[in-house]
Amino acid sequence: xxxxxxxxxxxxxxxxxxxxxxxxxxxxxxxxxxxxxxxxxxxxxxxxxxxxxxxxxxxxxxxxxxxxxxxxxxxxxxxxxxxxxxxxxxxxxxxxxxxxxxxxxxxxxxxxxxxxxxxxxxxxxxxxxxxxxxxxxxxxxxxxxxxxxxxxxxxxxxxxxxxxxxxxxxxxxxxxxxxxxxxxxxxxxxxxxxxxxxxxxxxxxxxxxxxxxxxxxxxxxxxxxxxxxxxxxxxxxxxxxxxxxxxxxxxxxxxxxxxxxxxxxxxxxxxxxxxxxxxxxxxxxxxxxxxxxxxxxxxxxxxxxxxxxxxxxxxxxxxxxxxxxxxxxxxxxxxxxxxxxxxxxxxxxxxxxxxxxxxxxxxxxxxxxxxxxxxxxxxxxxxxxxxxxxxxxxxxxxxxxxxxxxxxxxx
Numbered sequence: 001x002x003x004x005x006x007x008x009x010x011x012x013x014x015x016x017x018x019x020x021x022x023x024x025x026x027x028x029x030x031x032x033x034x035x036x037x038x039x040x041x042x043x044x045x046x047x048x049x050x051x052x053x054x055x056x057x058x059x060x061x062x063x064x065x066x067x068x069x070x071x072x073x074x075x076x077x078x079x080x081x082x083x084x085x086x087x088x089x090x091x092x093x094x095x096x097x098x099x100x101x102x103x104x105x106x107x108x109x110x111x112x113x114x115x116x117x118x119x120x121x122x123x124x125x126x127x128x129x130x131x132x133x134x135x136x137x138x139x140x141x142x143x144x145x146x147x148x149x150x151x152x153x154x155x156x157x158x159x160x161x162x163x164x165x166x167x168x169x170x171x172x173x174x175x176x177x178x179x180x181x182x183x184x185x186x187x188x189x190x191x192x193x194x195x196x197x198x199x200x201x202x203x204x205x206x207x208x209x210x211x212x213x214x215x216x217x218x219x220x221x222x223x224x225x226x227x228x229x230x231x232x233x234x235x236x237x238x239x240x241x242x243x244x245x246x247x248x249x250x251x252x253x254x255x256x257x258x259x260x261x262x263x264x265x266x267x268x269x270x271x272x273x274x275x276x277x278x279x280x281x282x283x284x285x286x287x288x289x290x291x292x293x294x295x296x297x298x299x300x301x302x303x304x305x306x307x308x309x310x311x312x313x314x315x316x317x318x319x320x321x322x323x324x325x326x327x328x329x330x331x332x333x334x335x336x337x338x339x340x341x342x343x344x345x346x347x348x349x350x351x352x353x354x355x356x357x358x359x360x361x362x363x364x365x366x367x368x369x370x371x372x373x374x375x376x377x378x379x380x381x382x383x384x385x386x387x388x389x390x391x392x393x394x395x396x397x398x399x400x401x402x403x404x405x406x407x408x409x410x411x
Contacts, residue, residue, distance in 0.1 A: 025192020
């Protein structure tokens with residue numbers, strides 16, 4: 001790898017955007033902050049409009065390319081994703097019971113934290129861009145049409161879906177990817193100029209550090225399992241997924257990271273049809289990183305609050321229900337915790353101040369959980385590809401995937 005190729009890599013640009021955003025925020029004038037807030041608002045709204053179209057255009061032809069047995073492998077992928085999310089929650093609960101009596105001993109609950117969004121720089125203007133349909137609608141529609149194309153031979157419909165896929169990929173690489181570093185720079189510029197994030201981190205510091213460490217540990221665990229099942233080097237595969245991790249770290253959006261995750265999965269040797277449906281699907285339903293954070297936060301509050309208790313049965317009920325509810329979470333910053341609010345109040349007995357602390361703490365390091373979510377999608381894609389490629393009629397290696405696999409083996 002040459003120095004020039006490093007400078008041109010997306011990973012380098014994203015890391016540079018994060019560092020520069022933090023540094024520039026310390027002395028940036030208000031007009032610069034408002035300019036990037038305006039750009040980020042426009043780009044974020046465009047992503048909200050474009051992501052459902054992207055999901056539909058990638059998933060439908062990918063499922064059709066799987067041929068017979070597509071429905072079975074969709075179910076298996078969903079099962080693996082849900083299982084990974086639930087195991088993450090169980091591990092988090094076990095850690096809370098083992099570690100909180102040590103690291104939180106004598107600590108009381110402080111719910112007097114600032115709203116992270118308070119004092120944020122305002123954009124000059126905003127433009128609403130309503131999506132043609134919701135993300136879940138896009139998934140369901142793409143499943144239905146994709147499975148239908150595997151049973152009803154329609155060359156015309158398949159050709160149209162492939163043409164739409166090509167157009168969307170052109171938009172991804174010609175417009176979305178080049179602007180991502182500027183978007184990430186704007187996000188960290190705004191966070192730094194806001195200042196309230198530091199207050200939240202101090203108020204919940206030990207639990208936040210534990211959550212960051214455990215999302216990374218669980219991510220490594222996922223790749224070790226995937227590597228053992230597929231015979232691939234887990235650390236090399238994890239390294240290949242690094243651009244997706246840092247993109248999610250900057251955007252805090254699993255949906256916005258789909259293009260980068262898809263490209264990284266192909267470079268890991270995943271066949272294009274499998275990657276084309278596993279990555280967009282898991283971006284919506286695989287939330288192991290978010291589960292780890294939410295459970296650690298929730299039981300930290302339970303431990304520190306006076307008079308609150310949660311036995312094993314109540315805790316497991318919370319974890320299993322949360323795993324189902326988070327499937328409906330939008331792939332946007334803070335989506336998972338917003339979905340969890342009702343469950344926290346109904347099942348765990350949280351009051352408004354506790355919920356406010358949960359939301360503030362979650363959003364303070366939202367990107368860490370999102371990065372673990374989307375990077376873990378690559379491990380699931382490895383497992384599904386290992387077993388699906390020889391058992392689904394019509395599943396063939398895409399030339400790009402073969403080339404990427406050869407490159408990875410020789411690297």
